[in-house]
Amino acid sequence: MRGTDLERVHLIGIGGAGMSGVARILLARGAAVSGSDAKDSRTVLALRAQGARIAVGGHDGAHLEQLDGPPTVVVSSAIRKDNPELVAAHERGLTVLHRSDALAALMSGRRVACVTGTAGKTSTTSMLTVALQHCGLDPSFAIGGDLTAAGSGAHHGTGDIFVAEADESDGSFLRFSPEVAVVTNVEVDHLDHFGSPAEYAGAFTKFLARIVPGGALVTCVDDPGGERLAAEAEAAGIRVRRYGRTAPGSSGDALLLDHEPVGTGGRVRLRLGSGDEHVLELPVPGEHMALNALAALLAGIELGAPVAELLDGLAGFSGVRRRFEFKGRAGGVVVYDDYAHHPTKVAAALTAARQVAEGRLIVAFQPHLYSRTRAFHREFGAALALADEVVVLDVFGAREDPEPGVSGALVAESVPLPAERVHYVPRWSDVPEVLAKLAEPGDMVITMGAGDVTVLGPEVLTELGRGEEPGPAEDPAAPETPAP
Known part of the structure; x- marks a missing residue:
């Protein structure tokens, strides 16, 4: 990371889902990383094992001294302005970056796919990542949840693609410049930051302007907010790929023809454009997950991955921690x-x-x-x-x-x-x-x-289970363990 301002980095609240992802990628790229968090956790222990120096138990300006030399300090919107470490960083004249700015710097030089929307961001980002991995592309990724199979929500890949969950809650997704932008839906949320539904919806319109020339918008047109964005994008000359039960079926679109619950997953029947139908056996339940899979499929196609291999990858998606x-x-x-x-x-x-x-x-x-x-x-x-x-x-x-x-x-x-x-x-x-x-x-x-x-x-x-052992957490179909 020589030549950048991310050679020595201190992350306040390093154990959080978003912050820990930035830390993992920084460590993989050879940066010296320190941080602080309120308590130890599995995430904190894993980062320590990768070489991060982390203080736990409270925030203190002295924690900024864990590295050899003054660090760049990274914060999220969850860090209050009176946080002792943040106050100390400003007093010492250190560079302070929002998490999204640090993540944007890590994306530099790569083809970026960002997934945002009111609901479904984490699952869709995860599905896209797993599908691209199955295609052998080894993308870098930063997700707001840990992949069940990998046990991590971030990775520094060897490929030229960077997949990121883009958080709209504080407007920080406007720091990114994606080649492929996925918007799952636009409903009212985060009024504590935006103040009104119009301001919240307007942030997504601004996000369209962040798509690089020649890039594409992938959005669900079952959602009125998604259809509005699609129309705005096309008026601005941006290529649009629609998906949903009401997708028009034109070239590049994905139409959900049917979703049938099967066991703890579902059988998805879909059509790409006006072409062939495909059947996807998705291991996770719910029609909303089927729609997320269609979004991931279209984004993967936009990134140049083959349809058959993307579908195979989605069929192997084992979920995300804290999502059912x-x-x-x-x-x-x-x-x-x-x-x-x-x-x-x-x-x-x-x-x-x-x-x-x-x-x-x-x-x-x-x-x-x-x-x-x-x-x-x-x-x-x-x-x-x-x-x-x-x-x-x-x-x-x-x-x-x-x-x-x-x-x-x-x-x-x-x-x-x-x-x-x-x-x-x-x-x-x-x-x-x-x-x-x-x-x-x-x-x-x-x-x-x-x-x-x-x-x-x-x-x-x-x-x-008073008097018996709980069933193993890795096997939903596991029979009950008999009482001793």
């Missing part, structure tokens, strides 16, 4: 975990879960952000009603301070199910026992949200 991730089986109950934290994502995940659940569907939902809970509690309630039993935790505030009158109770009160089937459980530690008492043999429990609800799965399994 199987956690185990105990007491005749299967437990999954999902990152869904927007009403559309919640509805899609529960619809897919319903297709594979043998018995009742029980969801434990943790709202993410006070601003999002205030804005969308009614929509969350409607989406959660797709389950048979609903447990609502209190809000995971993340970067936000609490708001008076905004709690998980707002969501619970908005679920249009009989009161005895909706449970507001504000104490996080009470949730595993509540879920275990609600669940019966044959049921499916799914923990859901972008916060620390993800760590509940093992505790739920412990409660369910």
